[in-house]
Amino acid sequence: MKPVNSLIGRQYLPLLQLIGRCAVILLCLGILGCAQGQSRPPDSENDVAAPRPGSGTLDGASGTGRGDPNDTSLRGDIKIDSEKVYAVQPDPKRQGKFLWKIWASEVSIANPARQITGDLSDVSAVLSHNGNAAASLHAPTAQGDYINRTVIASGGVFMKSLSPSGSTLTADRVVWFGADDKIIATGHVVYRNGDSGVVIQTSQLVANTALRTISSSVGGSATVSKGL
């Protein structure tokens, strides 16, 4: 058998070596891209990918995940442990729409009498209203109630409206009532309106999911930076 270089021609050998190296590099990048998956939670509804294989999805009645759903020892208290868990609750009134999408580093799901609740860590979420993504939420910890459509986030919460103005809210604790399009923020609450720039500080306020209207019955202050 003749050597490769005599078959191909010596003048083409450097080119073939370059092509080979590029192919190896591209192959490695492809592998890394697949393995990374969706590790960064999105800031908008459009920046969402399907759940990664193996990360699991939440079924309203039972829940599935890396744990074996047929394992009777897990029935009634299901824990999904993965690098990043993605969960979505479909909107029962609007086909193809969702109530919320949540990314968490760890989630523990309890299913007492079919009332699904979950404890989440390192949470990022997209909350919707009337089928439209309204705000994003980030918090160290959160508890979600699948049936009652409530999320309780704590440990320092950051919310941002997904409307063009991009109003923001930070608080120690935020409770979102999805059915009522209402959030209640408590503890060192700072709201910044993205359109006017006014900054409102208070100990408690009530807002809609998109952070467009807010109110408070406790004392506070508003600062207009440009003044008079």
Place this chain on the structure above:
Amino acid sequence: MVCSVVTFCFLATAAVAAPRLQVGPVTISYKRFVFGSNVLKASGGVHMSATHFDLQADTMTVMLNSSSGPGGISRAVAEGDTSTGHQIAGRFEQVDEGRTVKVLADHAVYSPLSGSSGFRQMNDASTIQGDLKVHSNPTGKVVFTGNVTLSFAAPAALAEPSITHMDSAVVFLGPGPDYPLVSGGPGVTMFTPLH
């Protein structure tokens, strides 16, 4: 003490030029509020304050400009509580000149002024009597109406603050030693000049 009925025209001027007045950001404190569509409605006792100026009222509605445009406050309406007789209290200072203007009234409306239009208003004979020399244009005005009581303190000229009762008064805000500049309708002034 001297008491007189005058067509009120009160001008604050400075013999020496003073540094430009910085109003700075405005802070509004409240007990209750509702905010939406760039309108802030505060109640339960409202205190609006800025550099050399503050206003206290029972309720206040503040309309804000978009920050992509001029920004700031486009209009503010303050109300006292007429049922209890609790009035709006305004205080304006010209620190460099040591002058302080205090106003009590049932209603107040703040609106910004553009430079040129404000200057024309300053020279409008219907609002201000006599010749005026102002070194800079006003940036805004506050119109006080309803049982207005104006107190003007100028230690360099008056032994104690002068008190004027009138139906309405306008306080012009702006940079420099000319402000605050007060204009008003008929009223009764009591003042005590320095001997």
